[in-house]
Amino acid sequence: MLSRRGFLKAGGLTLFGVGLMGGIPAFLAEAAASMKVESPYKKKKTLVCIFQRGAMDGLMAVTPFTYQYLKEARPTLFMSAAKGAGGSPLIDLDGRFGLHPSMKAFEPVFREKRLGIVHGIGSPNPTRSHFDAQDYMESGTPFNKGTSSGWLNRAVGLLGHDALTPFSAVSLTSSMPRSFYGDNPAVAINNLQDFAIQMRGNQAGANLAAKSFEDLYDQTASGLLKDTGKESFEAMKILQKTDIKNYKPSNNVVYPSSAIGNSLKQIAQLIRMDVGLEVAFAESNGWDTHFNQGTENGVFARNVADLSNSIMAFWTDLGAYQDDVTVMTMTEFGRTVHQNGTGGTDHGRASCNFILGNDVNGGLVHGNVQPLTVENLEDGRDLKVTTDFRSVFSEVADKHLKITNDHALFPDWSGNKIGVMKA
Amino acid sequence: MNSASKKNHRSICFAGLLICGLLLFSSFFSLHNTVRNSFRFPYKKAGLTERQAAAHLLSRFTYGATPGQIDAVIKEGLENWFQKQLDARLPDDSLNRLLSGYDALKLSNAEVAAIYPKGGQALRMAVKEGVISKDSVKPDNKTYRELLQNYMQEKGLKSQQELFRQLISQKILKAAYGNNQLQEVMTSFWFNHFNVSITKSDCAEFIPAYERDVIRPNSLGKFSDLLLATAKSPAMLYFLDNFSSSGSNNKAQATQSSVKNKQATTLQTQMAASADRLPMMVDNKVQNAKKTQGLNENYAREVMELHTLGVDGGYTQQDVTQAARVLTGWSVYPTGSYGQAGKNALDKMDADQLKKRGYVHEGDFLFNPNRHDNGEKMVLGKHFGPDGGYEEGVQLLNMLAHHPSAAKFVCGKLAVRFVSDKPPQSLINKMAETFKNKDGDIKQVLITMVSAPEFWSTSSVREKTKSPFELTIAAVRSLNADIQEPYQLYNWINKMGEKMYYYQAPTGFPDKGQYWINTGALLNRMNFGLALASGRIPGVRVDLMALNNHHEPESSQAALVTYSKIIMPERNLEQTIKRLTPMLNDPNLVKKVEDASAKAAPPQKDMMQEGTAMTAGNNVLGITYERKGKGNYMAKQKTGGNNSLLAQVVGVIIGSPEYQRR
Structure with a gap:
């Protein structure tokens, strides 16, 4: 309860109060011009998490292409890094791993050492159930189903200060994701434009209703409804001050018109508006590629193109805000080393993930992928999990958000960090 | 309430029942009710008028008062109204007419599985039958989608989405228009208490029958019956993985010394146990599962933490592991085409043969003795087995349902639902006493709650936020x-x-x-x-x-x-x-x-x-x-x-x- 009220207690209200008195607040106007401005409160960092639901084939996204075993296990899915063999080869990252050609948007940031990759990442719980694996990864407790909170909600509680605004934790999803379950204030909203009192075709009516509601909530005896009402209207007005619908990304960026592109675009808007966003969440779907996964073309290629192009559009749009933002992807597990009978891959164990930011120890494929031979596979079939997802998540939370209490963030876990972030 | 108005009420009641044509049977109940209904609501002492009390009553035990309902409840008598809600036998003809348009609501689990195949299953069938070539299966290929649609239509198959749409629609209609409001409120309460989720695809298709056959009929019965029914339901068995949990049938291993070994359950053994489930998790090779061995603790943990004792209910990790062993072999009778092989084998045996071999087959539930851990176990200080079979699981659940921690935990949740987010401990204690003395009778617990001054206190009135x-x-x-x-x-x-x-x-x-x-x-x-x-x-x-x-x-x-x-x-x-x-x-x-x-x-x-x-x-x-x-x-x-x-x-x-x- 306490944390939510920070917005009302602290500088937030006065800031917005001033802003609301007349015209567009200066800080918003300037933000719109991609100028980073000093806010009255200390600027906070933002962690953006993207869950790739369905289990991404990490071996195709970032292929350990030197292993003959993989080539033989995937007769029609294996891609080579060799140039001139026809088609687009993998992008050779380090002589051992090759990035899928449809993720070429990532290459520059990898070479600039802003993008780090962890390979062999996954959960210690070997379930191959999407549901269970997502549940465990999002609660952050791989052996306990009854954990009521999600790890990102706990992260919000561990930021060390009250939520500065209603936009402290925002999920760009229609319902609250498991990662956000918990007692700390968080908002799930698919479309920022919905953050308003709406009566289609009747703006006067909507205004009247909004005024009525605001007055009623201001007067109510229930503290919860009164305070949340106040926050809601403040939040609504903050968003109304800017033209959400006709948002113009900076640097002439064009976002892919996909779900994840649209989500990241809205997250960029919130960040650039300086409304106190600290933890953001978005989803990317369609990774469960049992059928005809494709290689340089096909469903997997389209998915990784969409993901990498969306993230890079977001990154470019951030402009001067890049220093304050880290993006991290995650997926519940990887896929079988062997392709299946329908040109796809089945549920496996380890996958890889991507971390982008200026404090990332980038330009490296982290982790410990052992030589691909049958003896090194888990259950004789899957890429072994050699890095616990919690070691990466906790390091990112520690270095980017200054959350050092690993035990509170990931109960039951004590492990080492692997250096995905700069020391 | 004075005697004149009571008489008046009773004659109204009679008239209505006459119309129903159930004179003898129903009038017996009506008389019976008046006798049984010995409780009185102490709202006057709390300073509420009868109208305010009726409004409060409706706010707690219905989904909201309809216009004029407060007057109707006053006319009927608050206590009488409540008793009828507890009995949950009011006719619902107009609601049933509305529901008759939803054809999935009465299907058995087997019928659901046959008509509403899981995502991807219809496609696999079509590919197998050569209707669709597997190379054409690409997200952007319209032809295969059309073929699939035609195929499903021909075979009388419907999308699972339609099943869930009907599930949701019936819930909304029952809550909005049903006369047995308390039963519906309690159905929501217990569903949430014993939560299962459509997001887990293995259990999704069983959820309509779960609410209909497991939750609703037991929602005002005995807690132990409800607990047992959920434990045996396919929805719960799949949601918390118990269907796959199996023990080694090695008795030597299952003595006191093994109790100690099990105590040392580490991450590794947990991982190994889950790894054994691997073939079940992958695609549709469920039939291979009979070869797998492995304990799964998920249900055993949650049945204690969330369903009965509460997280501080006084159990240890060792109790969880031991309880999981007791519940090995509790599984689902094969449904649909995938379980055909196992089903054929089971169907060949008649009831006597099944019984002789230790199987228990009740509806969709199957106790499979071959997967049960026959050894000795100890949970919360009580010994189970050896060779306890199905019955030891029933005993375990009964023990949990009657545990003092369960009385406190469950009554606490009921008080939160019906009184306030922070209900007085004194009220919870009263309810828990009734829970213990009346064998977990949910009606009696509710009566204790409504008869307590805490329920009517001004600090409870309008204290809940509508979900x-x-x-x-x-x-x-x-x-x-x-x-x-x-x-x-x-x-x-x-x-x-x-x-x-x-x-x-x-x-x-x-x-x-x-x-x-x-x-x-x-x-x-x-x-x-x-x-x-x-x-x-x-x-x-x-x-x-x-x-x-x-x-x-x-x-x-x-x-x-x-x-x-x-x-x-x-x-x-x-x-x-x-x-x-x-x-x-x-x-x-x-x-x-x-x-x-x-x-x-x-x-x-x-x-x-x-x-x-x-x-x-x-x-x-x-x-x-x-x-x-x-x-x-x-x-x-x-x-x-x-x-x-x-x-x-x-x-x-x-x-x-x-x-x-x-």
């Missing part, structure tokens, strides 16, 4: 809305933050106002009120004029007062009315709204001719009229919605803070 589902149904009931498309309401419920049947964690939705009320959700509640009142929710019609017997209020001020009282009876509305009045009297605003209203819904010619009383001058609320039936006029609702000021007033009342409380 999005409760708000939606309450609003529909307050306005006597006509729901043609229930699923449209679900879209709003989801938007406001309660994606029912999809809550992922076994904890269920948290039952506290703080969880429901956040900024995004709150604005959506307000928008919901406006959308409902102005007729902008497709397939949900409201007739605002009918609520006031087709009397048009004389002014917007009068409308505010009249409709506030209709929608929020027995509340202190002074603040609401005071705050809203100035706005309604602002001529500029009103004019703007009227203009918008006129634009959205131009007056009908018909109305201009016949609407003599409704000149522009006194049509203060901006309502446009159309002829309907025998000279009845009703506020117009076109697809564009009803922009009248009345609709706005009502929308604001539904979205107001006072209405969010119950």
Whole structure:
């Protein structure tokens, strides 16, 4: 309860109060011009998490292409890094791993050492159930189903200060994701434009209703409804001050018109508006590629193109805000080393993930992928999990958000960090 | 209640039952009720009038009072009304007519599996039968989608989405229109307590039958029956993985010494246990599972932590592991084509043979002795086995259901649902005593609760925040809305933050106002009120004029007062009315709204001719009229919605803070 009220207690209200008195607040106007401005409160960092639901084939996204075993296990899915063999080869990252050609948007940031990759990442719980694996990864407790909170909600509680605004934790999803379950204030909203009192075709009516509601909530005896009402209207007005619908990304960026592109675009808007966003969440779907996964073309290629192009559009749009933002992807597990009978891959164990930011120890494929031979596979079939997802998540939370209490963030876990972030 | 009115009530009761043609049977019950109904509600001592008490009662045990229901409850007698709700035998003819249009509601699990195949299953069948070539299966290939659709139609297959749509629709209709309101409230409560989720595809198809056969019939029965029924249901067996849990049948290993070994359960063994489930998890090789061995603790842990004892209920990790061993072999009778091989084998044996071999087959439940750990176990100090078979699991669940921690934990949750987010400990203690003394009889626990002064205390009245589902149904009931498309309401419920049947964690939705009320959700509640009142929710019609017997209020001020009282009876509305009045009297605003209203819904010619009383001058609320039936006029609702000021007033009342409380 306490944390939510920070917005009302602290500088937030006065800031917005001033802003609301007349015209567009200066800080918003300037933000719109991609100028980073000093806010009255200390600027906070933002962690953006993207869950790739369905289990991404990490071996195709970032292929350990030197292993003959993989080539033989995937007769029609294996891609080579060799140039001139026809088609687009993998992008050779380090002589051992090759990035899928449809993720070429990532290459520059990898070479600039802003993008780090962890390979062999996954959960210690070997379930191959999407549901269970997502549940465990999002609660952050791989052996306990009854954990009521999600790890990102706990992260919000561990930021060390009250939520500065209603936009402290925002999920760009229609319902609250498991990662956000918990007692700390968080908002799930698919479309920022919905953050308003709406009566289609009747703006006067909507205004009247909004005024009525605001007055009623201001007067109510229930503290919860009164305070949340106040926050809601403040939040609504903050968003109304800017033209959400006709948002113009900076640097002439064009976002892919996909779900994840649209989500990241809205997250960029919130960040650039300086409304106190600290933890953001978005989803990317369609990774469960049992059928005809494709290689340089096909469903997997389209998915990784969409993901990498969306993230890079977001990154470019951030402009001067890049220093304050880290993006991290995650997926519940990887896929079988062997392709299946329908040109796809089945549920496996380890996958890889991507971390982008200026404090990332980038330009490296982290982790410990052992030589691909049958003896090194888990259950004789899957890429072994050699890095616990919690070691990466906790390091990112520690270095980017200054959350050092690993035990509170990931109960039951004590492990080492692997250096995905700069020391 | 004086004896005259009681007599009066009884004769009304008789008359109604005569009409039902159940004279002998029912009158027995009616007499019986009066005898049994020995409790009295102490609301007067708490300073509540009978009307206030009736309003409070309805706010707790229904999805919201319908117009006039407070009067009806007073007439019937508060205690009598409550007893009938506990009996949950009121006829529901009109509701059943509405539900008859939903053809999936009465299907068995096997029929559901046959008609509503899981995602991808129909496709695999079509590929196998050569109807679709597997190379054509690409997301952007329209041809294969059409082929698949034709294939499904030919085979009489429907999408699972349709099954879930029907599940959700029936829940909305039952909550909105059912007469046995308490049973429906309790069904929601227990479903959430024993939560399962559509998000887990293995268990999704079993959820309609879970609510229908496991939860609802036991919702006012004994807690131990409910617990056992959930434990044996395919939905729970799949949701918390117990269907796959198996023990090694090695008795030597299962003695005291192994108890110690098990104590040392480490991550590794847990991982190994789960790894053994691997073949089951991958695609559809469920049949290979019979070869797998491995203990799965998920259900054993949650049955203690979430269903019975509570997290601080006094059990250890060792108890969890041991309980999991007791429950090995509790599984699902094979359904659908995938379990065919196992089913054939089982079907060959007659009931005697099955019994002789230690199998227990009840409906969809199967106890498979070959997967059961025959050894000795100890849970919470009680020994089970060796060779306890199915019965030791029943004993374990019974022990948990009757444990003092369960009484406290379950009664605490009931008090949170029905009294306040922080109910007094004294009340929980009273309820827990009844729970223990009356063998976990849920009705008796509720009677103890309502008979306690704490229930009627002013600190409990209106202390709960309506969940999005409760708000939606309450609003529909307050306005006597006509729901043609229930699923449209679900879209709003989801938007406001309660994606029912999809809550992922076994904890269920948290039952506290703080969880429901956040900024995004709150604005959506307000928008919901406006959308409902102005007729902008497709397939949900409201007739605002009918609520006031087709009397048009004389002014917007009068409308505010009249409709506030209709929608929020027995509340202190002074603040609401005071705050809203100035706005309604602002001529500029009103004019703007009227203009918008006129634009959205131009007056009908018909109305201009016949609407003599409704000149522009006194049509203060901006309502446009159309002829309907025998000279009845009703506020117009076109697809564009009803922009009248009345609709706005009502929308604001539904979205107001006072209405969010119950």
